[in-house]
Amino acid sequence: MRQLSDVRDRLRALGAGPSHERRVLRLWSNALPQDSGSRAIEDFLPKSLREGLPAVEAELAGLARLVSRHPGEDGSERLLVGLGDGQTCESVLLPRGGVCVSSQIGCAVGCTFCMTGREGLVRQIGSAEIVAQVALARSLRPVRKVVFMGMGEPAHNLANVMDAIDLLGTAGNLGHKQLVFSTVGDERVFERLPRGPVKPALALSLHTTRADLREELLPRAPRIAPQDLVEAGDAYVRATGYPMQVQWTLLEDVNDTAEELDGIVRLLRGKHAVLNMIPYNSVPDLPYRRPSWEKAAAIARTLHQRGVLTKLRHSAGQDVEGGCGQLRARGRTVPIV
Numbered sequence: 001m002r003q004l005s006d007v008r009d010r011l012r013a014l015g016a017g018p019s020h021e022r023r024v025l026r027l028w029s030n031a032l033p034q035d036s037g038s039r040a041i042e043d044f045l046p047k048s049l050r051e052g053l054p055a056v057e058a059e060l061a062g063l064a065r066l067v068s069r070h071p072g073e074d075g076s077e078r079l080l081v082g083l084g085d086g087q088t089c090e091s092v093l094l095p096r097g098g099v100c101v102s103s104q105i106g107c108a109v110g111c112t113f114c115m116t117g118r119e120g121l122v123r124q125i126g127s128a129e130i131v132a133q134v135a136l137a138r139s140l141r142p143v144r145k146v147v148f149m150g151m152g153e154p155a156h157n158l159a160n161v162m163d164a165i166d167l168l169g170t171a172g173n174l175g176h177k178q179l180v181f182s183t184v185g186d187e188r189v190f191e192r193l194p195r196g197p198v199k200p201a202l203a204l205s206l207h208t209t210r211a212d213l214r215e216e217l218l219p220r221a222p223r224i225a226p227q228d229l230v231e232a233g234d235a236y237v238r239a240t241g242y243p244m245q246v247q248w249t250l251l252e253d254v255n256d257t258a259e260e261l262d263g264i265v266r267l268l269r270g271k272h273a274v275l276n277m278i279p280y281n282s283v284p285d286l287p288y289r290r291p292s293w294e295k296a297a298a299i300a301r302t303l304h305q306r307g308v309l310t311k312l313r314h315s316a317g318q319d320v321e322g323g324c325g326q327l328r329a330r331g332r333t334v335p336i337v
């Protein structure tokens, strides 16, 4: 029962009508007990549903189990999450009510500065398993924002991610803007996002304005010129009204050069965008270095002065390996399928 469609089929087979189905999904995705609310409402549930619901609830609870918690000093917390088949993924509780969820176990993009993609793709995470990560997070603390920046490239699991987003943006009590779809850039994303009932905010992982360097850093990302990516993202966010978040992992002497800063100004000035610069988080065995905070701050200041809204961020949870590029399927218990 990894997919939301499986959950809906189970409920319908038990006699649930659309309103029963909505209620069960709403309570589950908000981590509220199924018997919350008026007892009288329970009495209106068909008998078959009342009797079958505990088994469905048990299965929903088993979709994303808490294996271990790793609190960071900044109020974030990395969660190792066990899925129904014994695979594991990671979610990160962020300071100020956010949660970062995973959409795949492993990742096929293979960014050279990221731990997640080092073993390639293991499997897709189902739409119900994605919502279950949010429900699990909500069982631990209130969640007001969900970012799809954990393990995996959401564009490579587009149908499942969008099913989860549609549920979270309707029954899940989250505004569209509070759901952040993150991608390295893929034409399918720019076609799909504007058509859905829930239109999430867009985060574009750009990392460089040079096409040749991007091929090197993100070897299996679609070959779309950085300028075209930014234009496609800009067209989407102008329709939604909330800004595009451009993600930039800052790698010393790689993408912090004067040439890159000129490229950023050329691509982003005048766009409805925020550049999020995140100094690289160390990953064992990788050759990259993190620039000093002073150097990163000077870069952010320069870009700001040249007309690009730039935020320099510490990646949440990096002291517990919960930062950008540090997530992986720790303690996986079954072989790769």
Ligand code: SF4
Binding pocket: 107, 108, 109, 110, 111, 114, 115, 116, 117, 150, 151, 152, 153, 184, 325
């Ligand atoms: Fe995949 Fe994102 Fe890691 Fe790149 S940075 S390998 S897209 S998880």
